[in-house]
Amino acid sequence: MSISKLSSVLATSYENFPKGRFITLVVLRTTHSETIFRTEGSGEPMCSEFVQAGLEGENQKTIIQRLVMTKRKQVAPERRYGREHLRAHELLYTNPKDGSLCSLNTNAPCEMCVDCFLYGFAAGGGGAQKSRIWTEDAFSILPASDVVGDRTINAIYETGTMRDEKGNASTALNTSEYIKPGVHFLDVVTLKDVTADELRYIIGNILFTSRYGAVSSRVGRMENEILGVFGSITELPSSLELVQATYDALGKPLEHPLNIKQLITASKQVIANWKNKRGVSVQLSEEELANLLTDVETNWSPDERDNFLKRLTQSYESFRQVAPEKNKGKGKSKGKNTPVEVEI
Amino acid sequence: MSTIPFQQAKLVELYCLEPVFFASRELSDTYYTEGVIGNYALTYALGRVNSPYRLQGQATGRPTYKEDLQPIAHDFYILPASPVGRVTFRFERFNALSDSYWYAMTNNRVATAREDLPLQRQGKKPSSFRPSNFPQTGRLRMIERRNKFQTLVFGNYQLPNYIRLGKFMSKVKLNVLNEFPVTLLPEGEYQSQHYLNAADLPQQIEALAFDLISIPPAPIIKNLRFRGAAWQVGEMIVPAGLHFCGRESSNE
Ligand SMILES: [Zn+2]
Numbered sequence: 001m002s003i004s005k006l007s008s009v010l011a012t013s014y015e016n017f018p019k020g021r022f023i024t025l026v027v028l029r030t031t032h033s034e035t036i037f038r039t040e041g042s043g044e045p046m047c048s049e050f051v052q053a054g055l056e057g058e059n060q061k062t063i064i065q066r067l068v069m070t071k072r073k074q075v076a077p078e079r080r081y082g083r084e085h086l087r088a089h090e091l092l093y094t095n096p097k098d099g100s101l102c103s104l105n106t107n108a109p110c111e112m113c114v115d116c117f118l119y120g121f122a123a124g125g126g127g128a129q130k131s132r133i134w135t136e137d138a139f140s141i142l143p144a145s146d147v148v149g150d151r152t153i154n155a156i157y158e159t160g161t162m163r164d165e166k167g168n169a170s171t172a173l174n175t176s177e178y179i180k181p182g183v184h185f186l187d188v189v190t191l192k193d194v195t196a197d198e199l200r201y202i203i204g205n206i207l208f209t210s211r212y213g214a215v216s217s218r219v220g221r222m223e224n225e226i227l228g229v230f231g232s233i234t235e236l237p238s239s240l241e242l243v244q245a246t247y248d249a250l251g252k253p254l255e256h257p258l259n260i261k262q263l264i265t266a267s268k269q270v271i272a273n274w275k276n277k278r279g280v281s282v283q284l285s286e287e288e289l290a291n292l293l294t295d296v297e298t299n300w301s302p303d304e305r306d307n308f309l310k311r312l313t314q315s316y317e318s319f320r321q322v323a324p325e326k327n328k329g330k331g332k333s334k335g336k337n338t339p340v341e342v343e344i
Numbered sequence: 345m346s347t348i349p350f351q352q353a354k355l356v357e358l359y360c361l362e363p364v365f366f367a368s369r370e371l372s373d374t375y376y377t378e379g380v381i382g383n384y385a386l387t388y389a390l391g392r393v394n395s396p397y398r399l400q401g402q403a404t405g406r407p408t409y410k411e412d413l414q415p416i417a418h419d420f421y422i423l424p425a426s427p428v429g430r431v432t433f434r435f436e437r438f439n440a441l442s443d444s445y446w447y448a449m450t451n452n453r454v455a456t457a458r459e460d461l462p463l464q465r466q467g468k469k470p471s472s473f474r475p476s477n478f479p480q481t482g483r484l485r486m487i488e489r490r491n492k493f494q495t496l497v498f499g500n501y502q503l504p505n506y507i508r509l510g511k512f513m514s515k516v517k518l519n520v521l522n523e524f525p526v527t528l529l530p531e532g533e534y535q536s537q538h539y540l541n542a543a544d545l546p547q548q549i550e551a552l553a554f555d556l557i558s559i560p561p562a563p564i565i566k567n568l569r570f571r572g573a574a575w576q577v578g579e580m581i582v583p584a585g586l587h588f589c590g591r592e593s594s595n596e
Binding site for chain 2: 016236
């Protein structure tokens with residue numbers, strides 16, 4: 001189990017105070033169907049931004065418009081993936097205030113489940129947990145103009161075409177943009193002070209989440225692949241810098257769809273340099289990375305999942321006992337005499 | 345005048361790799377970030393002081409700046425970061441989303457209990473349809489990506505290349521532009537170009553004129569003209585004796 005290779009940057013148990021242990025995941029996200037990442041509601045253009053094409057030479061001076069997959073658009077579906085399983089294995093807790101089951105963003109976090117401990121929560125006035133998963137806006141490698149398509153909406157017949165059975169053309173009302181299949185986003189995900197099981201949980205959420213963006217039940221298929229795992233005492237370069245350096249390494253001319261093998265080779269070439277950065281202590285080799293992913297898949301497998309999730313849930317037990325301090329006499333005051341561990 | 349606690353200071357540039365949001369001001373459903381980065385936030389972001397992951401009870405409502413910052417004040421200080429050039433902002437709408445299959449926007453909140461819907465239609469108010477006591481929808485004014493800020497870091501520390509700032513832990517790149525010795529200038533009348541934290545000003549100086557940016561937790565002062573001793577760092581001048589919570593502690 002190559003997860004032991006990371007032991008110097010893994011926590012042995014959940015701890016409340018940060019300790020300078022960073023694990024960086026380099027993630028390649030590839031659309032497998034039409035996908036929609038909009039800033040606001042429908043009708044808005046795709047999320048995109050003008051940035052430097054690359055970091056060197058001409059690329060540095062060239063400004064291109066890249067698609068952006070915002071940090072919130074990544075983390076929400078990935079959290080939901082994990083929560084679906086917590087729910088299925090009855091590992092979400094009941095919120096003491098109103099008795100409702102833990103739910104996202106509705107002011108009723110249970111403050112006790114794996115998701116609450118790992119991804120954080122803010123309850124109105126009650127308590128808060130900072131997330132230990134730091135995501136970043138991810139950028140497309142190619143310019144938006146190359147990878148965005150236009151689709152006429154409100155006009156497609158059941159046949160999936162613009163003409164009905166009699167061959168009459170539809171009176172198109174509107175067009176809508178979408179991200180083409182086969183578009184690559186490079187991404188850096190930073191984990192802070194996580195345990196081995198927390199790492200397995202997070203990687204599972206990233207690997208097994210397959211739908212992102214608007215109208216997620218019908219479009220937005222996306223495949224995530226982990227290209228690199230680092231351990232360090234500081235943060236590593238940003239998603240944007242990774243995309244820019246990879247763009248430099250790919251050379252020209254570039255057009256959609258990119259050859260994924262070349263892309264992976266170029267990205268791995270870029271991150272290989274990160275190994276020499278100040279503060280980096282571990283980079284998993286290809287083999288160690290493959291072993292880690294097998295380890296994650298084993299723990300998430302139908303046979304192991306229940307064990308795995310329960311073990312992870314169990315790991316927070318000693319930290320749960322101090323939580324219900326404001327329980328209005330609901331009989332759960334077992335932690336009353338325990339000092340609250342957050343006080344300095 | 346006393347000796348200078350810091351031998352040297354670093355001029356540091358902060359480059360926003362992501363939009364940065366702090367709730368500096370609130371107007372209706374819009375939350376504004378000011379074009380400045382507070383020095384307390386920077387101190388936490390640099391890892392000079394640790395705050396716990398889990399906040400409970402009182403700790404959530406009451407920040408512990410004084411308790412956190414005063415112990416390190418003898419060998420570390422950082423100025424609020426001031427913008428290089430004009431700050432650009434972007435507006436974003438935020439919606440709290442739910443992980444249930446069904447949800448609806450109600451009184452500024454996301455309702456998720458579908459079984460409450462018939463009740464609500466009869467004019468009753470099930471609890472999931474009542475307004476929430478924390479915002480679930482609104483607009484954010486954020487510091488746009490690619491903005492640059494500058495600050496001075498006093499004390500001899502190796503600084504990380506990247507830090508996280510603001511409510512969304514936005515990634516910010518840190519470049520040390522230059523390093524200077526800190527020299528003491530005698531009592532006199534000086535003008536400081538740097539942004540200063542009003543709570544950190546030494547008691548001894550006399551402020552003659554300044555502009556105020558009102559943000560939590562302490563207002564930021566700019567264009568300060570003052571009488572008193574000063575520290576010179578390269579070409580830059582700041583009041584001598586800047587100190588975390590310096591103004592408060594000398595009142596005690
Ligand atoms: Zn929970």
